[in-house]
Amino acid sequence: MSHDLALFLAKTFGLFYLMGFFILIVIHTYRPSRKSAAERAAASILTAEDRPCP
Template sequence: MDLEHDMLVWLSKSFGLFYLIALSIIIVIYAYWPSNKKAFDHAAKSVLHNEDGPWR
């Protein structure tokens, strides 16, 4: 029984590691994809565009 538990723990840790690495790579590729640049630039500027002045 102990060997089965150790194997299950090893598999779950390995799967989690590779899952997070793959997810990180996908997020970085999405963020640097050239066609997303316009949307990201618009989102960055739209926050400051509607600001009238300091909040009182």
């Protein structure tokens, strides 16, 4: 395998691989069934003194 062929394969299929991976991650993140888990994770980092005053 020559350097030119390896470079061509990396540029072509690497782009499609990363685009596909990005799309899968976005779909996984924004699924409606993940909303409760995301809200639970967002609330878990706050302690009582970190919340706004009533």
